[in-house]
Amino acid sequence: MSSLPDQSGDTATVVEMNDDQWREAVEQALGRLHLTYRELAEMAKRRDFSSIEAKKLWMSIGTTRA
Numbered sequence: 001m002s003s004l005p006d007q008s009g010d011t012a013t014v015v016e017m018n019d020d021q022w023r024e025a026v027e028q029a030l031g032r033l034h035l036t037y038r039e040l041a042e043m044a045k046r047r048d049f050s051s052i053e054a055k056k057l058w059m060s061i062g063t064t065r066a
Contacts (some may be wrong), residue, residue, distance in 0.1 A: 022064075030057070033051070033053055033057065034055060
């Protein structure tokens with residue numbers, strides 16, 4: 001984990017994960033939203049998300065599991 005300054009001078013935390021950690025984080029995020037990756041991908045295809053959190057998750061993970 002490291003902190004980097006952004007354009008406003010604030011710092012942002014950057015977390016590096018290995019593949020297993022990434023998959024676990026994605027599964028946890030999907031679980032919190034009570035969605036499967038397939039359901040989230042279908043929402044993205046229709047451009048009709050069940051919540052702003054679902055849309056933000058798709059923006060974060062996109063097709064990383066395709």
